[in-house]
Amino acid sequence: MSRSPHSVLVVGSVALDTVTTPAGTVDDGLGGSASFFGLAAVKYAPVRMVAVAGADFPEEHLSLFRRHGLDIGGLQLVEGRTFRWAGVYSQDMNERETLRTELNVFEGFHPELPDGYAQSGCLFLANIDPTLQLEVLESMQAPKIVALDTMNYWISSKRDELLKVLERVDLFLINDSEARLLTGQENVLRAAEGIRMMGPSTVVVKRGEYGALARTENGWFSLPAYPVEGLKDPTGAGDSFAGGLLGYLAHTGGRVDEANLRLGLAHGAAVASFVVEEFSVGGLLDLSRAAIQERVRTLWEMSRFDPTLEGTR
Numbered sequence: 242m243s244r245s246p247h248s249v250l251v252v253g254s255v256a257l258d259t260v261t262t263p264a265g266t267v268d269d270g271l272g273g274s275a276s277f278f279g280l281a282a283v284k285y286a287p288v289r290m291v292a293v294a295g296a297d298f299p300e301e302h303l304s305l306f307r308r309h310g311l312d313i314g315g316l317q318l319v320e321g322r323t324f325r326w327a328g329v330y331s332q333d334m335n336e337r338e339t340l341r342t343e344l345n346v347f348e349g350f351h352p353e354l355p356d357g358y359a360q361s362g363c364l365f366l367a368n369i370d371p372t373l374q375l376e377v378l379e380s381m382q383a384p385k386i387v388a389l390d391t392m393n394y395w396i397s398s399k400r401d402e403l404l405k406v407l408e409r410v411d412l413f414l415i416n417d418s419e420a421r422l423l424t425g426q427e428n429v430l431r432a433a434e435g436i437r438m439m440g441p442s443t444v445v446v447k448r449g450e451y452g453a454l455a456r457t458e459n460g461w462f463s464l465p466a467y468p469v470e471g472l473k474d475p476t477g478a479g480d481s482f483a484g485g486l487l488g489y490l491a492h493t494g495g496r497v498d499e500a501n502l503r504l505g506l507a508h509g510a511a512v513a514s515f516v517v518e519e520f521s522v523g524g525l526l527d528l529s530r531a532a533i534q535e536r537v538r539t540l541w542e543m544s545r546f547d548p549t550l551e552g553t554r
């Protein structure tokens with residue numbers, strides 16, 4: 242099987258989410274890291290999904306994945322109930338509380354890569370058990386980019402395994418509180434520096450509505466979030482940010498020079514801004530590349546300035 246340098250492989254969760262925000266409640270909406278990531282990344286590049294769902298997973302979600310061009314050959318459909326997650330957001334939506342995590346079929350999940358998946362050019366190890374992340378990583382054949390996400394649960398309960406994965410990834414996406422938990426550093430800059438010492442050449446610290454801070458091989462890059470007035474549901478923002486970023490990088494041949502990485506991060510921010518405007522994956526469904534590009538450009542317009550003007554008038 243030949244290599245597929247422009248393909249992205251995601252291993253993560255497929256879920257039915259019950260989410261309450263100040264804008265309302267949605268019961269059993271399509272969610273999970275692989276769903277958000279996949280539906281975002283497929284705007285740019287072919288995406289293969291490895292995940293698990295139960296017998297109760299609605300057929301309409303499977304056809305939605307297919308309609309959007311996702312390769313779901315690695316989505317295992319097994320007896321039992323689909324993974325369910327329930328969360329509630331604070332009034333300003335900066336904080337969320339997990340009300341329920343029902344692992345169901347996710348508990349016995351063992352990723353298996355169908356033929357050809359191991360040759361994907363980019364790999365996104367979404368938030369799952371680091372032991373499984375390592376297994377998938379080991380079965381890949383020289384991917385150009387390996388990116389990783391995790392959560393506080395794994396940082397606390399499987400730290401050693403997580404550190405082993407970290408040694409072998411290029412790009413690590415983490416939110417600010419997790420970065421502090423992983424390093425014990427309160428200062429987010431020090432935390433990102435500390436994480437770089439653990440392996441990844443690029444560390445992206447996601448800071449919700451305050452944007453993202455990246456420590457790359459060349460130094461720091463600070464990116465604002467695209468400002469959204471009608472915020473409805475922040476669920477999946479991080480995964481779709483990763484989807485926009487990795488999709489963009491795959492589409493551009495896996496180039497991770499500073500300029501391309503920065504543009505990729507801007508695509509991630511733009512895609513995430515659409516996701517938070519709707520519940521579940523709603524913001525990704527009719528989203529065009531042109532609409533994303535318009536927000537990428539606006540982000541640039543909003544944050545550029547010319548320091549050479551100082552003292553010239």
Ligand code: AMP
Binds near residue numbers: 257481
């Ligand atoms: P994000 O808002 O980007 O952090 O991603 C939220 C998604 O993560 C939701 O759709 C959940 O279904 C999923 N999720 C929540 N908890 C877990 C978990 N323990 N393992 C895997 N996925 C999870």
